[in-house]
Amino acid sequence: MKKTGRRNSGRPTITDVARLAGVAAITVSRALRDPSLVSVELRRQIEAAVAELGYEPNVNARALASSRADVIAVLVPSLTNIVFADFISGVYKALRGNPLQIQIGNTHYSPREEERLVAMFLGQRPSGLIVSGIDQSKATLKRLQTAGCPVVQVMEYADEPVDMLVGFSHFEGGKAATRHLVEAGYRRIGFIGARMDPRSQRRLAGYRLALEEAGLFDPALVVTTPTPSSVPLGGELLCQAMAKTPALDAVFCNNDDLALGVLFEAQRQAIRVPQALGICGFNDLDLMGVAHPRLTSVRTPRFETGHRAVQMVLRRLQGGAEEARCVDLGFQLQVRDSTMRDAP
Amino acid sequence: MKKTGRRNSGRPTITDVARLAGVAAITVSRALRDPSLVSVELRRQIEAAVAELGYEPNVNARALASSRADVIAVLVPSLTNIVFADFISGVYKALRGNPLQIQIGNTHYSPREEERLVAMFLGQRPSGLIVSGIDQSKATLKRLQTAGCPVVQVMEYADEPVDMLVGFSHFEGGKAATRHLVEAGYRRIGFIGARMDPRSQRRLAGYRLALEEAGLFDPALVVTTPTPSSVPLGGELLCQAMAKTPALDAVFCNNDDLALGVLFEAQRQAIRVPQALGICGFNDLDLMGVAHPRLTSVRTPRFETGHRAVQMVLRRLQGGAEEARCVDLGFQLQVRDSTMRDAP
């Protein structure tokens, strides 16, 4: 017979299981968390009782008692941006078979919203926290430093992370893409960028350095907008860039969506790619390899970053061997038709 | 002086705030949840104490005591599929300014995984539960029926939801798209489908009915694969379809990614679109309107569905006027160049 406390929720509790199995509640608790702590015999009885009652542990009570939620909080600036969707896929993949949950927060590229979410998430005492980028506000950084759980900054590379970091250098990525365009023979190489979040800014910085090194930089070549990126926007920005620089002969795009939009617009205007216009994207979504013509891009380790970030958290939680605090997963320039100016 | 219980976590608690403000803990609790329950004077003292201590309520304790977590759980089959990313954007949008959190679960299109996640999420006693589709397993349905919170099934339309439902009919969408192709003058209309989850199956059923009505159906026209959808896959499936039906003159694609892949492959093979091959996609991503040629598609209310689903949950929680349990947001056929066979 079940104790009918006034506030009883009706669902079976660990006490119910204990009573049915003829043991103490704490024994059920142990059997559930680490079966090796309980004798085989009791374990069986407990398992039977759990099954019979359809018992599910109350995660809130568990978190309250242990001051530790079985949750890894993940903060991203966007969910519709495929980059972060891929990243999160990697996060889930690394967590398969693990009792930990993922709690996703969407900062909408707002440092203030990020600050709010970090505070809120830390209030849940998560087992780990993964945040995007390295451009947190001072208040956020302070909270992260005293988070009391493993913290991983992702999608960038830097030397001094709050705790751990995994990603790659957007600056180097932008530089490599631009150098490639220079080496391919283009001379009026534009930069097209949307949203212009910190990572885009660093790609732009890399672009600029590469052009300056080649003596080809001109501010008029840069066309950016705070508007969120999209395929249609790519076409619009190309038009703007061509208006500013009629002799434009190539564009390095902030991301692949813009690059695709540029390609469509070029086709519409009957501009020959890559002869009259070279196009280079960023991220290397799988469509880049099958577009017509195939589009050059910079392959970025999105999925791998999510996977690795979770591994870093898990390893820390398990107290295993300390691995590198900073991991550079690199990027890879994928040269394809759209920048092969001299090809047949 | 703070009570230093052995297990004290170090963070300020509601009791600390109460002591500093010179009131009882329950008064602080009231002031935080509904200031109108507390006198102006005490309210001010409490606010000051909260600010001074940097107090953040412990959500776990709150959920335990009230048997209610301020969380809406959302289950989707995929996060990389832009359809669900857009849907989730709508969810977040509808929740702005609300203290409720979102907890996302990814079922990876697996009914078993869905079952596990539903059980786990309900163990948190969420304020609401949103699940994708209407094809839950029997065990899942049973749990949903006794969830003890508002439940919304989304992305489909049906008459008998577990609780509430918002979406549109994929069957009708597939039928409308196919009828359009028939009316546009195409005669050997293929179906290309990837993943083939329940919603894709219903689109296929609509396609089939439309072709049967026109006396044009032939099983050889249907090419599907359980492989996840992608742009490259669209090209491959087109090749397969043309191998089975050399006279193929149009394709209705499961989604826009495949349609784009089909377009690229057609361009590669120098097949003229729309004259020699009509292409129709599904979802109407924004790239469809700027592709070259522009691609016909079926616009689906992804964002709106997420937004509405949350509104339905919120309205139920607030005990407001009961709105319709089933909401059909419909779809819209967007006819563009890729199916204008007779255009100049």
Added chain:
DNA sequence: TTGTAAGCGTTATCAC
């Protein structure tokens, strides 16, 4: 290996 007691931080209940 198992159990007892106390506590995690908050809110429901009932009294004033």
Added chain:
DNA sequence: GTGATAACGCTTACAA
């Protein structure tokens, strides 16, 4: 309007 007290369901600390 405010407060004392007892839950909420689980785990830590300590004992046997």
